[in-house]
Amino acid sequence: MEKTDQAEFYRRAEEFVNRLMEEAPVVATELGDHRFDDRLADRSKAALERQHREIKGWLEEFEGFNAEEFEPDARIDHRLMVGVARSILRGFEKLRPHLRNPGMYSEECLAGVFLLLIREFAPLEERLRSVLGRLRAAPEVLAQGKENIAPGEVPPVWCEVALESAEQGLGLFTQLIPALTQQVPDQKLQAELNEASRVATEALRDYIAFLKERVAxxxxxxxxxxxxxxxELLREDHLLDYTAEELLQTGWRLFEETEAEMEELAQKIDP
Structure with missing residues (x-):
């Protein structure tokens, strides 16, 4: 039976977004939601299976609303919620980055810590306490990556990018965090951060070795x-009506127009 209650849709949409933030704490931090700053995403096989089931349920529920009866803004919001749910489901069933993109795991750890350090939304000591939680969670996330990644399905360039990013990211754990811990007076927190950083560094180095020896x-x-x-991605994720061929031709047209304008400008500057 179709549902037409706009208020009920918004109530469920808010619950959906809150659930997404809880499942993706680094994304939440990036969006300015700091309720889960001391966590990283759970990408264990059991968690991924649960998330897959849940997103199918959310999509079925949102598609069950008859948005034709909604106000214009609510119809747009409904389309967005359906689109978000479809996009996440597509990730599980077609794109499968949890199996194919090894950078998904290392970036969760590195970006999760870096965002807390680079954005001054709270006093440094408060942010470092959240960093401590994420450092402690990092070894488990990297272990989940080693368990989940299917080397034969990984595009070579994705492995190369993941390796480069992880190797460069080591400095975050070995240099930046130890330097910042010296700025807080709490010696217990300093010691905990240094130890968690050491363990996270070992886990990241082990993950790098895994990528080099087992995946690459x-x-x-x-x-x-x-x-x-x-x-499908153009239509559903980006809300564009282009076909692949139309997008390619549009890109070439814009490239040629831009090149011609640059040549014309260059002639004016230096005839």
Whole structure:
């Protein structure tokens, strides 16, 4: 039975967004929601299976609302909620980054800590206490990556990018955090941060070795998703009506127009 209660839709949409933030705490931090700043995402197989089931349930529920009866703004919000749910479900069932993108795990750890350090939304000591929670969670996230990644499905370039990012990110744990801990007077917190940083560093180095020794030699995946799925992404995620061919032709047209304008400007500057 279709539902037409706009207030009920908004109540459920708010619950949905809150659930997304809880499941993706680093995304929450990035969006300015600091309720989960001391956590990282759980990407264990059990958690991924649960999240997959939940997102199918959310999509079914949102598609069960007849938004034709809603006010114009609410119809837009309804379309967005359906689109978000479909996008997440597509990730689980078609794109599968949890199996194919090793950078998903290392970036969760590195970005999760970096965002807390770079954004001065709270006193440093408060942010460092959240950093401590994420440092302690990092080894488990990286272990989940080693368990989940299917080397033969990983595109080689994704492995290369993940390796480069992880190797450069080591300095975050080995240099930046120890330097910042000296700025807080709480010696107990200093000691806990230094120890958690040491353990996280070891885990990240182990993950780097895993990528080099176990993943890189077996990478056979392709990052190209194919025309059909690409057009689905354009239509559903980006709300664009272009076909892949139309988008390509539009890109070339804009490139050629820009090149011509630059040449014209160059002639005016230096005839």
């Amino acid at each position: 030699p077996q990478t056979r995946g392709d990052f190209a998703v194919g025309e059909e799925l690409f057009e």
